[in-house]
Amino acid sequence: MSREYKITCTPLKGSELAQMLRQLPSPIHRPQMVEIYNYRVEDDGYYFIDHLVARKTAAVGLQVFIDAALSSANSVTIRSHPASCSFAASASSDSPAPSLRRRTCGPTRFRVVAGIAPNWEHEANRRIAE
16 A cells, blocks of 8 residues: 655756755665655656655655755645545745645645744654544
8 A cells, every 4th residue: 555646846857856866765665675655757746655664754755855846836736645635835935844734624635834833844744644
């Protein structure tokens, strides 16, 4: 079982993309040699798969992609499958670290806004795990 995320944005290209990909943690869980996550760079954004093996590592990887998406736009859309979660992400110049905040009830929807919660990684891990 896995959880898939589609981050709709203008993806980075060239050296900026290469620099972003170097920030990703190892996608292999050792010593079992199991894939933790995988990704694909597409014309309309990033596709990320969390294989639910090592959630903290996958959350860091997903955060790298979200940060890259927000570096080229003030807002991005993130869709999660199979749970059909929908996220909206936005950034401001107040803080370089975005955080998650619930936007509406019903289907899980979140809004990522820079500078609201000081611990973005913890909040992201908690929300992604729901």
